[in-house]
Amino acid sequence: MEISKKKLLEQIQQAKLGKQIAFNFLLDRYWNEVYGFQLSRINNEFEAEEITIETFAKAFDKIQSFKEEYRFSTWLISISKNLHVDKIRKKKSGIQTQNSEAIQEQVHKIPDDSPSPEDNLITQQNLAELLLFIKMLKPHYQEVINLRYFQEMSYKEISEKLEEPINNVKVKLLRSKKLLAEIISKNRQ
Numbered sequence: 001m002e003i004s005k006k007k008l009l010e011q012i013q014q015a016k017l018g019k020q021i022a023f024n025f026l027l028d029r030y031w032n033e034v035y036g037f038q039l040s041r042i043n044n045e046f047e048a049e050e051i052t053i054e055t056f057a058k059a060f061d062k063i064q065s066f067k068e069e070y071r072f073s074t075w076l077i078s079i080s081k082n083l084h085v086d087k088i089r090k091k092k093s094g095i096q097t098q099n100s101e102a103i104q105e106q107v108h109k110i111p112d113d114s115p116s117p118e119d120n121l122i123t124q125q126n127l128a129e130l131l132l133f134i135k136m137l138k139p140h141y142q143e144v145i146n147l148r149y150f151q152e153m154s155y156k157e158i159s160e161k162l163e164e165p166i167n168n169v170k171v172k173l174l175r176s177k178k179l180l181a182e183i184i185s186k187n188r189q
């Protein structure tokens with residue numbers, strides 16, 4: 001999917017303004033590139049996916065610091081590479097890091113005020129059919145969908161339950177909604 005530099009810069013500007021649709025666009029556009037990069041480095045699908053989620057969470061948190069004279073994909077890959085290196089260092093040193101509540105409170109909030117096309121598609125499904133589609137997702141995506149939409153937990157509550165940073169939860173939800181919408185679309189044809 002080739003897009004113009006102008007359209008990409010517009011989406012980045014929208015993301016800097018906190019627009020959910022722009023975050024969705026950037027996630028959709030660059031997910032495979034970042035995930036493929038990590039998969040080639042660590043050869044473990046689950047770990048590659050986790051680092052990719054963390055990459056987007058960190059990128060969306062720090063989107064204001066992105067400078068337009070650089071390529072967005074290079075910026076994302078750099079964040080991803082640094083996260084992987086940090087994980088290796090932590091494993092080697094045996095240190096388990098935990099985020100303090102103070103840091104959690106400072107996490108940049110990705111607004112979720114406008115329903116995305118994925119949200120609209122998901123809400124059009126009847127419950128029994130929707131549950132069948134959710135079961136087609138990987139277990140960690142099923143869990144985050146269940147916690148958010150069926151148990152109606154807030155991002156903060158999900159973050160605490162899963163013991164993950166809040167931005168990771170937000171990116172997992174974005175990704176799981178996109179995958180669920182793709183499953184629904186395929187099964188409608």
